[in-house]
Amino acid sequence: MTISALDHPNVKEGREVIPGAVTQHFLADIEREYGRNSGVYQSRVLGEFADDADETLVRRSLLLAAADRWESRDLEYLTANEPLVAALDPARYGPDSTVLAIxxxxILRELIAWRRTDTMTTTGRVITELGERGVGPKQTFWIPPEERGWGNASTVTVGGDQVVVDEVGVGGGIVDRLREQNYRVTSYNGGRSPRRPAFANLRAESHWHLRMLLEDRLIALPRDEALFDELAAIRWRATSNGKIQIEPKDDLKNRLGRSPDRADAVVLAFSGWQSRRSRSTATVHWG
Incomplete structure (x- = not known):
């Protein structure tokens, strides 16, 4: 037996018969954001929880359109005065790759990937790659007494481009080392609570944020088939309480035959960015 929100008195009557319950406005928001055919609409509106409710997160056509925007440079005018942001999905030994997204x-400028390095070697490689691309640490300058007011600090710290690092596993050590080197680092953990209650965790919210940016045609990605294969393979589902959940990473790895490291780095890179024209909001506050 299922109970559809469309049969609720507030919806049928078009007015608030039962205060605080579902409304036509709420249902319209769900339909506009997720679509009538989505698992979210079916579960939260129609009350249908299918066992095979897994859906593809991102259609390949959206990725190809993002690559077209990258090649046509349609969004270049939006990068004026925008700083570079680096996102790191680190790996250690084994088949997985460490991927650095710029x-x-x-606009996603570049993806740099390498394998089989320990934590300290990875950190050194990251610093080298960042330096070659102009992503630098914070700078501290001494202010002569005659140039500072009474009681003001003798030094000032300025600049520092943002680096976001997945802290799970080996990432924690990389975060600490980069901070020691005066980089402005935000640590990311997908298992944390989301900002919005519609999502199971921060990982789900960040993936959905990327989906919305792609659907709204607001970002540009280089034409990277390995990246597109990974993003197009990711599945999501609506849980029994209507929350959006991304499939376990191990399930995705088994289906792909590899870890979705490039996709993870791109999700990180866009997790703290939003456009005023987007239906979605940033999921991570750059620290």
Missing amino acids: RQGP
Whole structure:
């Protein structure tokens, strides 16, 4: 037996018969954001919880359109005065790759990947790659007494481009080392609570944020088939309480035959960025 929100008195009557319950406005918001055919609409509106409710997170056509925007440079005008942001999905030994994503505003500039390095070697490689691309640490300057007011500090710290690192596993050590080197680092953990209650965790919210940016045609990605294969393979589902959940990473790895490291780095790179024209909001506050 299922109970559809469409049969609720507030919806049928078009007015608030039962205060605080579902409304036509709420249902319209769900339909506009997720679509009538989505698992979220079916579960939260129609009350239908299918066992096979897994859905593809991102259609390949959206990825190809993002690559077209990258090649046509349609969004370049939006990068004026935008700083570079680096996002790192680290790996240690084994088949997984460490991937460093470089983003400027709505444009993913580059993906750099390498394998089989320990934590300290990875940190050194990251610092080298960042330096070659102009992503630098904070700078501290001494202010002569005659140039500072009474009681003001003798030094000032300025600049520092943002680096976001997945802290799970080996990432924690990399976060600490980069901070020691005066980089402005935000640590990311997908298992944390989301900002919005519609999601199971921060990982789900961040993936959905990328989906919305792609659907709204607000970002540009280089034409990277390995990246597109990973993003197009990710599945999501609506849980029994209507929350959006991304499939376990191990399930995705088994289906792909590899870890979705490039996709993870791109999700990180865009997790703290939003456009005023987007239906979605940033999921991570850059620290």
